[in-house]
Amino acid sequence: MKRVGIITGIRRLGFHIAKELLQDGWSLAVVYLSSKGEVEKLKEYGDLLQIRADLSDFKTYKGIVEKTFEKFGRIDAFVHLASPYFPTPLEGLKEEELKDHFLPIAQAFLFISKECAPYMLKNEQVVKGRIIAFGDWATNTTPYKNYSAYFVSKGALHTSVKVLAKELAPYILVNAIALGPTIKPPDFSEEKWNSYIEKTPLKREVSVKDVVELTKFLLGVESMTGEIISLDSGRHVSGECS
Template sequence: MTRRTALITGGAIRVGRAIALALAEQGYNIALHYNRSSHEAVQTAEEIKKFGVSAKLYQANLAEPQQCKALVERVCKENDLTILVNSAAIFPENDSILDGLGDWDEVMSLNLRAPLLLAEAFVANTPISGHIINVLDARINRPAGDHLVYRLSKSGLWHLTESLALDLAPNIQVNGVALGAIMPPPGADQDHFERMSEKIPLGRTGSPKLVGEAVTFLVGQEFITGAVLPIDGGEFS
């Protein structure tokens, strides 16, 4: 029997890594995408193999449209791809209209256009059924003045998740996970992260492992599509 494969974009580090490990533990072979994190990708692949599954590495700059299509085509040629997890994203520190919107092209290309192009290639190259999981941000439900372009990109991805679920039904199920305080933001220390629990109804922060568990839950369901599962401790409900 051919073992199913999950493609995890941005799978070498942070949340993507946790998702890759969680799916590997459930018996999926992993196609691990990375861009610049080659050293971390090799380390994550070795951890994945401890679960008795394969881990193949795929480098691509997903901000380049042609590389999105080429990535999926290569993975499908070498594996039985049934799951696509769009985890790769960027989170610019200086991201407001006062900063000149200089990161617009890069953020929109990677955070929004790439998941759409990857989904398009996934549908064109996979069997008649499968799962797409998009990693979203729970804070999008609560407008604020920070990280303008990032918020726009994730808002668009949220809408794309719900729209693709209808467009691709009944063969492809499309769902999302909306993250709250899961890891310290880039550049923030652990103390800052722990203080975030004061605003969370459950009184504690989350972890990447919880995200991995949520993704494995969604890909195990046959009657859920168009859903966005909040993993935020109730902070943005």
């Protein structure tokens, strides 16, 4: 039986996860907005459905799940990585900036998961589907200053994981990975990035290999739901953020 997954956000970590799953024999629908180059690279690794959609606009992504089922005949997993990340100091916060974060991070996750559930329930195995969200370690501990819209949205994402875990039990498992510093954002200087790394007890960025392996574990686990797992080089135990 070939498993089928949907992945949103394939520019950075999503590319590595998608590549690994394709090489493991998964069929994937990859949802992207501007990452056409990464999608083209993934085509050589396996069975791929490309879906261009703006996760800030429900009208453009409401057909993702149906298209995936029509193409592959089943849905086993949904992995949500799509996430804007830019500073929004509270004193200047605009409604549009909150929407720019909240809609793709939290609202899209909730509604795509909702759409996935009936198709997952068609599967014959005991665990009929698995949903994974990518959160942020600091959301539940010490959010960074000046990233108000981002952390409010990630907080809603973490809550959605727990809500969906309860709503979709016992047949669909919903978990999250709360990441620490993993791949340097292109707009970060080396100095700024290193300052993040130095605040981790392990003094190193999160391994991409670890992220991929933990994702694969959650795609196979049978007795875990509603968990938000910190994968952050120990950052959550080292104190306050700036």
